[in-house]
Amino acid sequence: MGEKVMYVGMDLDSSGGDTIHAIIEAIEEDNEGVVVEDYFTFKKVKAPNNMLVKRETVEACLGREWNMDDIHLYMSSYFGFIEDWDEDQMIIRWNNPDK
């Protein structure tokens, strides 16, 4: 307690248009306490300690099929450890035992 919130998250290239809007919407749906910061050419989306990106939710937000691999086109950066990654989901988190 008293320590700053440890965020994990990613920077998404705004050129991704609808795709990154859908990814952000999906992240907001599947995670608590999501913060989105707009840096004009990219958007930073972060969540306290843990972030889940689910393909199904992104597809629902996008209204079409979407492949997890396509995140490589627009995810310019991330912070946290990538704990899991496959065709259905991605999990970024810190492993700090105090949390």
Added chain:
Amino acid sequence: MGIKSSYSAMTRELMWDPKDFDLKKVYPLIEKEGIIVKDPKKWEDPFRMTYNQYVKIQSEKDHIYHSVRNAFEANNGHAKVVDARWYEGIKAFALAVQPAEYAAHRLMAYIGRNIPIEAIRFATFNQCIDELRHAQIEIKHYAHMSKYYDGLHAYAKTNENLWFNTVAKSFFDDALTAGPFEALMAISFSFEYVFTNILFLPFASSAAAVGDENFAAVGKSVQSDEARHMALGMTALKMLLEEDDRNIPIVQKWLDKWYWRAYRIFSVVATLVDYYPRIRPISWRKAFEIYVEDQVLDGLFKDLRKYGIREPLHAEDSIKEKEHYSHATMRILEHYKHANMFRGFRLQPDDYEWLHNEYPDTFEKYYAPFFRRMDDHIMAVASPGIPAVCAVCQIPVEFPDPDQPNKMWTQYSEFNNKTHILCSPGCKHIFEQEPGKFIQWWWPAEAYVNGEFGTDLPLDLFKYFGFSPEEANEHYSSPDRERWMKYREQLGLNQRFV
């Protein structure tokens, strides 16, 4: 096949252990650094990227980038930037960053060759190709610029010979002559994870803000590979820390060294964010707070405490320096603008205003008087000759001590009956850990005095550098400025519509 099984089939199952040769002879450097790796098979690239996926994704990235580039070139985008002085910053970037990309591809090949761990080998193989791609798309941008602007027409030569280029070169030479695990921590962790965000995110934003769509696309395309590079750095770091406790002090030493080394090479980036663009989306100070303080020092390093890893030794110094870094570095660049092909420039009223607002405690008090001296005479602040540079980072030793900004931070160290000069306590510490390595430096000022550049100085020097004295100095009084105004006139861009 799903991602997990195809990664296993196309990466893991393509490795083998030699039966007829001693493994240690095939990988002679693997035990040289004292790193102990017991069961590296359990480590995986978090993205589980396979070659066919990699090629597909990368070709799409290139496609996106080249469409933007073609449109920019076809529509005279170069004449539409808000101020041509932006290109002086791109020239600085061309010298500092592109050779670093090229050197990084060699470094990745070296690491992959010497570490027999599948996950690391395949990730370094991908990154090796990425770095070449970056070097190439950056050169593509300079090739177009060179049709209109000075300084880049003998790029390969300038790149090789300019005194200022020892900054980027010494960094990568240092990593390339380290063991493979140290090299991996140096680049994938310290350089990529901690600092590249600042380079390609705020700087690409600056490019977009001033209207250089082409360069914004270069930055974004390059950065889109960085998430993978960061994943490699993080995975490797975690692996080294978890494989054996005896690795921890070794890794800590590398983090101490390479944090400061990477931080120093980013000094030029601080000026690219705070000085060259006339419209600035973010300051160095704020970018440093977001990317280094919040995400790395308050984020990652807290997470690493459980391994017994602490913050890098001179992290505190870099935090103290954030109020000074870009100004002190720009002052250095103005001192030597007669000997670089990226020009300095007279600050405009809006520059003074922005810098004052972003740095209320330091800019006006310590730096503005220096820049105002150029108002009367643009070369008033130039120092003759070639500067004394730091024995580690190779940047001129002109950084102020952030605790007493009127004094220089310059340090000295004795080794083999010779006094060596260092820019800061961080570089002094690095020097004293491996003095035998750093005394092998090539010092441009010494070469100048020894006649290595020729006899008809300074003209021979410019021949050696690959550009003429007219391509140096100050931007607003330069031929580049005059030509840019003409391009705009020809295109009708000089008209004002009220």
